[in-house]
Amino acid sequence: DGGITQSPKYLFRKEGQNVTLSCEQNLNHDAMYWYRQDPGQGLRLIYYSQIVNDFQKGDIAEGYSVSREKKESFPLTVTSAQKNPTAFYLCASSITRTGGSETQYFGPGTRLLVL
Amino acid sequence: GDSVTQMEGPVTLSEEAFLTINCTYTATGYPSLFWYVQYPGEGLQLLLKATKADDKGSNKGFEATYRKETTSFHLEKGSVQVSDSAVYFCALSDISNDMRFGAGTRLTVKP
16 A cells, blocks of 8 residues: 555654654655644645755744655654644655645644643 | 635534535635645545646535636535544645645534
């Protein structure tokens, strides 16, 4: 089955701690994305990557970092600089990031909570 | 910049009622338009999409027509079921594939 997996489903962060959220896809998609979802709000783009070893900041990149060393993987690190990290994090992918009509496919999400 | 405005919820309907969720957009070019659905605790799933004016997207009894003259992409279903209870997101994608989402509309269908 092709798809996007995210782990863990729930993640707890202590003050001052960095945590990493995993995202893996086996769809052979070039482009990958990270979004943040807060209650009652739409999705906001954190980072995106069009190709391996390349990534760009989205609308709310401060306090987050990413890497794209493999086509299949796009992990997100929530650093201690992110002062309000409690949210639902969604990873997505698309075949490419050009043309404007590409569908983005989403993983099941990771809920991050602060202890 | 490009943006999407959708009908505020929550929306509560009885089973077999007619559903409309309004969505309007602002864009400088000719975006593609999408409806996604999110079930509790899950990620988003594509429901339908339309890539040019007057296109109609349809799936699972849901429909939406890309209306350039009114900059709208309203979601409709003739007879909702309890299993349709979810949050629905309208979204647009411009030439660079930046996707902009509305705030979401929560639908609850009661038996």
